Amino acid sequence: PNFRKGTEIVANAIADSEAFSIAGGGDTLAxxxxxxxxxxxxxxxxxxxxxxxxxxxxxTD
Known part of the structure; x- marks a missing residue:
């Protein structure tokens, strides 16, 4: 609850980006x-x- 708004802002910024996005980890997936x-x-x-x-x-090389 303490970090919900900030997490939501960052998550939506990534989701709305045209860049290729990668997500992983339990809290991130939640x-x-x-x-x-x-x-x-x-x-x-x-x-x-x-x-x-x-x-x-x-x-990557």
Missing amino acids: AIDLFGIADKISYISTGGGAFLEFALYCK
Whole structure:
């Protein structure tokens, strides 16, 4: 509840962006569901910690 408004503003800004968007992690997915914006997120991972580790350490070259 303390961070709901800020989370909603950031989530909607990402959802409304034309950029490719990626979301993962339990709290993030709960917020996406709460705000009803899942259809506006390009890729949603249910991998939780594994997804976050991949995103941190993935090499693109």
